[in-house]
Amino acid sequence: MDSNDSVLYNEFRKKRVKLFKRLILFVIGFFIALPNVLSIFLIISLHNTNSSLDKLSNELNILKNTRTELISSEENKTVLPEENEIEEDYVLKVLPDSKEYEGQKRVYLTFDDGPSRYTNELLDLLNEYDVKATFFVIAQDGYDDEYKRIINEGHTLGIHSYKHVYSDVYSNISGFKNDVDSIYDYIESITGEAPLFYRFPGGSSNTIFKGDKDDLIDYLNDKNLVYYDWNVTSKDATNGGLSKSQIANNVLKGIESNSEAVVLMHDANDKHSTIEALRIIFESLKTRDDVIFLPITEYTEPVQHVIKKSEE
DSSP, rough: OOOOHOOOOHHHHHHHHHHHHHHHHHHHHHHHHHHHHHHHHHHHHHHHHHHHHHHHHHHHHHHHHHHHHHHHHTTTOOOOOGGGHHHHHHHHHOOHHHHHTTTTTEEEEEEEEEEOHHHHHHHHHHHHHHHHOEEEEEETOOOOOHHHHHHHTTTTEEEEESSSSSHHHHHHHHHHHHHHHHHHHHHHHHHHHHOOEETTTTTTTTTOOOHEEEEHHHHHHHOOOEOOOOOOOOOOOOOOOOOOOHHHHHHHHHHOOSEEEEEEEETTTTOOHHHHHOOOHHHHTOOOOOOOOEEEEESOOOOOSSOOOOOO
């Protein structure tokens, strides 16, 4: 290679080296700049996304507010029924128990003479089996909590007598009125609720009162009291006492014989066998779909031994 060729080769080589260096610098610069470019692109994208989300959020709020206004407008509209539909639409219809529970044996457990030292145990047992009952009570000092618990746990609290002394209750119409008023006021003062139901001491068919029983019934009507007797008796008040099995059998037989069984039982200090019998009764009937236990309410058909003459 002559000197001219050598000079040309060296110049070519230098140009190639410079080009290669520039290429390397370009690649390095590109990779250095790339993250910054990507960061700027992401920032712009996020900004646009946030703007879109804000716009969508505003549109949703507008839709919600519009829907709320429409619902509120619909709820506030007063729709007047046709003249011949007013009674149909605005009268609360409640079926009597006989229709509401048609096809089932309706059992109304009723407990006279309480409260007693066993009342809380009795209420615990009823709660255990989810059974509601009816208590026809007398005036007993020191049992305010029991009276209130009966009502608070969904049972019916009726009145029976103030002190359950037959000679006072049935001495004459004045004695009867005084007894009813006394127990009525006593229970209302403790519970804050006026009683609605009554059970005659000895039942309405008792032979102790010698006057006209229509007078007694009239007074109960004046007090807005409905009286209930029974058509099934547990006989738990039999002199000498019955065993828990005998009491349970009396009740179970009575239930089988009646589609509506108003059962007479007692909540008294000497009647623990009644509570023991109840567990037998509940266990015997707990698988029966055709038996339902209910408290007496204004929708219960009264079982009454004596009916006012004018109503017979």
